[in-house]
Amino acid sequence: MVLLVDAINALREFLDTGGQVLLVIGLVTFLMWLLILERFMFVFGKFRTYRKDLLNSWSSREERNSWNAEQIRQAMISRAGIQLNSNLPYINVMVALCPLLGLLGTVTGMIEVFNVMAITGSGSARSMAAGVSKATIPTMAGMVGALSGVFASTFLQRKAKREVELLEDKLLLDH
Amino acid sequence: MAATLALSSSAFAAEQAMDLDTLLKQLEQGQSAQNAQNAQREAQFKAQQSEQVRMLRELTSNRDGELNRSERLETQFEENEIKLGNLSDTLSKRMGSLKELFGVLQQVAGDSSNKFRTSVVSAEIPNRSAFMDDMAKRMGSSTKLASIEDIEKVWVELQREMTEQGKVSRYTSDVIVAGGTKTQKEVLRVGAFNLIADGKYLSYNPETNTLSELTRQPTARFTQSAAELQSTQSGIVDFALDPTGGSILGLLVQAPNTKEQVEQGGAVGYVILGVGLLALLIALERFISLMIMGAKINRQLKDSVAREDNPLGRVMKVKEQYPDVAYDTLELKLSEAILREMPKITRNLTLIKIISVVAPLLGLLGTVTGMINTFQAITLFGTGDPKLMAGGISTALVTTVLGLVVAIPTVFLYTLLNTRSRNLLLILQEQSAGIIAERSEKGA
Numbered sequence: 001m002v003l004l005v006d007a008i009n010a011l012r013e014f015l016d017t018g019g020q021v022l023l024v025i026g027l028v029t030f031l032m033w034l035l036i037l038e039r040f041m042f043v044f045g046k047f048r049t050y051r052k053d054l055l056n057s058w059s060s061r062e063e064r065n066s067w068n069a070e071q072i073r074q075a076m077i078s079r080a081g082i083q084l085n086s087n088l089p090y091i092n093v094m095v096a097l098c099p100l101l102g103l104l105g106t107v108t109g110m111i112e113v114f115n116v117m118a119i120t121g122s123g124s125a126r127s128m129a130a131g132v133s134k135a136t137i138p139t140m141a142g143m144v145g146a147l148s149g150v151f152a153s154t155f156l157q158r159k160a161k162r163e164v165e166l167l168e169d170k171l172l173l174d175h
Numbered sequence: 176m177a178a179t180l181a182l183s184s185s186a187f188a189a190e191q192a193m194d195l196d197t198l199l200k201q202l203e204q205g206q207s208a209q210n211a212q213n214a215q216r217e218a219q220f221k222a223q224q225s226e227q228v229r230m231l232r233e234l235t236s237n238r239d240g241e242l243n244r245s246e247r248l249e250t251q252f253e254e255n256e257i258k259l260g261n262l263s264d265t266l267s268k269r270m271g272s273l274k275e276l277f278g279v280l281q282q283v284a285g286d287s288s289n290k291f292r293t294s295v296v297s298a299e300i301p302n303r304s305a306f307m308d309d310m311a312k313r314m315g316s317s318t319k320l321a322s323i324e325d326i327e328k329v330w331v332e333l334q335r336e337m338t339e340q341g342k343v344s345r346y347t348s349d350v351i352v353a354g355g356t357k358t359q360k361e362v363l364r365v366g367a368f369n370l371i372a373d374g375k376y377l378s379y380n381p382e383t384n385t386l387s388e389l390t391r392q393p394t395a396r397f398t399q400s401a402a403e404l405q406s407t408q409s410g411i412v413d414f415a416l417d418p419t420g421g422s423i424l425g426l427l428v429q430a431p432n433t434k435e436q437v438e439q440g441g442a443v444g445y446v447i448l449g450v451g452l453l454a455l456l457i458a459l460e461r462f463i464s465l466m467i468m469g470a471k472i473n474r475q476l477k478d479s480v481a482r483e484d485n486p487l488g489r490v491m492k493v494k495e496q497y498p499d500v501a502y503d504t505l506e507l508k509l510s511e512a513i514l515r516e517m518p519k520i521t522r523n524l525t526l527i528k529i530i531s532v533v534a535p536l537l538g539l540l541g542t543v544t545g546m547i548n549t550f551q552a553i554t555l556f557g558t559g560d561p562k563l564m565a566g567g568i569s570t571a572l573v574t575t576v577l578g579l580v581v582a583i584p585t586v587f588l589y590t591l592l593n594t595r596s597r598n599l600l601l602i603l604q605e606q607s608a609g610i611i612a613e614r615s616e617k618g619a
Contacts, residue, residue, distance in 0.1 A: 067502040067612070068612035068613075068615060068616055071608040071609040071611070071612035072609050072616075074605055074608065074609055075605060075608070075610065075612075076609070078606050078609070079606065082601055082602075086594075086598075089590050089593070089594045090590065090591075092590075093586060093587055093590040097583055097587065100579060100582065100583050100586075101583060104576060104579040104583065107572050107575045107576045107579065108576055110572050111436070111569045111573060111576065114569040114572065115565070115569055117561050117562070118562050118565040118566050118569065119426060120426075
């Protein structure tokens with residue numbers, strides 16, 4: 001319990017020194033990882049049974065040679081592609097948004113620094129420290145958030161592309 | 176004198192004389208009268224000579240007497256000087272360590288007078304610094320000694336300040352509220368740190384000894400704790416206090432709020448906000464129409480009869496319109512129908528994309544113009560005043576913030592809408608033929 005309170009206090013202090021933007025960055029990163037997790041679970045869990053069903057229904061078809069069969073095959077692959085690619089654009093946009101949000105935090109922090117300068121009329125490093133920490137911490141957090149998502153999103157994209165190609169190879173037309 | 180008068184009277188007579196003889200006569204008479212007068216004068220001077228000598232002697236003796244006296248007084252002055260020196264030596268010897276004490280007393284009185292003047296405790300207990308000022312002045316003059324009562328009073332005042340610093344006390348006082356009117360309120364003083372009333376932080380003005388509500392209060396988290404403290408009567412309550420005794424809260428009043436900061440952005444800032452609003456409206460319209468379209472397409476997927484009210488239905492109708500054409504022609508007709516539907520689905524999406532790119536660029540534009548203004552100010556007024564420069568720079572940065580604030584949600588909205596519309600297009604492009612094929616197989 002004490003540990004939890006300590007952790008909450010430390011987090012709150014971190015958020016206070018980083019400002020409001022840090023909260024948004026944290027939220028975006030959290031959402032991004034939630035989506036990434038959901039994707040992983042889909043690719044390695046639900047999609048396998050889906051693919052098996054798909055292959056079964058294709059192989060149980062009587063004829064795989066007509067125009068109809070070709071169109072149905074295309075539709076099947078397309079449906080699988082839609083399922084594999086859903087949420088990926090959101091993960092990508094969040095990866096792109098993290099550094100932007102970090103930049104936003106940097107600029108608001110700089111504004112604070114210059115406001116302090118405008119009010120006190122001095123370049124006292126101590127009075128500017130709060131603004132400087134608000135400028136640098138979100139940048140760092142944004143970078144960390146983006147970098148943590150980049151690898152996962154690249155992996156998921158390649159995986160989706162490869163799975164679609166595999167399906168195309170396996171759903172063969174008879175000639 | 177009489178002779179002069181005679182002369183003038185004879186001169187007067189001469190004016191009346193009309194011939195030379197009478198004139199000559201008159202002249203002779205005048206000369207004789209003058210001779211007589213001179214003789215008389217000489218006699219008079221001789222008679223007075225002895226008198227003059229006597230006066231001279233008198234004055235000389237007078238002067239000698241005064242010289243003697245001055246000599247006497249000078250020696251006396253020297254003697255007094257030595258005596259005075261001896262006496263002050265004795266005084267400082269006898270005061271000894273006490274002298275140091277009075278010095279300390281003066282310093283303490285001066286320091287605490289300043290402290291009392293600015294302390295928020297003075298809002299409740301006024302007029303404490305007057306005695307301390309008087310005390311410091313008396314100790315500084317070193318002609319008067321401090322009495323035991325005075326010293327004890329300094330002690331009591333210091334002790335009182337210390338005791339009050341550790342207290343949370345309630346009292347009623349006049350408070351100047353935001354409108355400028357004075358009202359009686361229950362004021363809560365937390366040590367020597369903060370004054371609150373009605374859950375709002377007050378500022379204390381030592382010059383006029385008045386309390387006023389801060390025009391800008393800190394964030395809700397802190398004012399809430401203040402209200403909580405005021406409403407409870409006992410126990411322990413969380414409270415956010417200003418350890419500087421009000422100077423941090425004072426700075427808060429000067430810091431610009433969100434609205435003022437947005438106004439700092441100037442014309443470019445408003446352009447960015449306008450563009451952002453436009454993007455938001457377009458996105459809202461697109462979102463709603465794509466939602467409706469998606470729902471209709473989903474219903475069409477489950478329904479075997481092609482409807483006219485959705486793109487998929489219209490594409491599927493193509494098959495019914497051309498029941499007997501070859502597959503190649505049918506595919507051409509289908510892609511033609513899909514091309515007709517495409518603009519309806521992807522309408523205005525490019526505009527949102529453009530806005531999401533343009534907004535940060537506009538922000539950059541504002542930054543650069545702001546910097547130009549700053550440098551113009553530097554050219555005019557020099558770099559001496561950091562306030563002047565800092566104002567311009569924060570204005571320049573505000574537009575960057577506005578650009579990002581517009582761009583971030585716009586990018587997100589674009590992705591959202593783009594994904595939706597692309598999914599709809601995929602259904603049309605890759606599946607419409609498949610759906611038609613499945614239905615024709617089932618029907619067959």
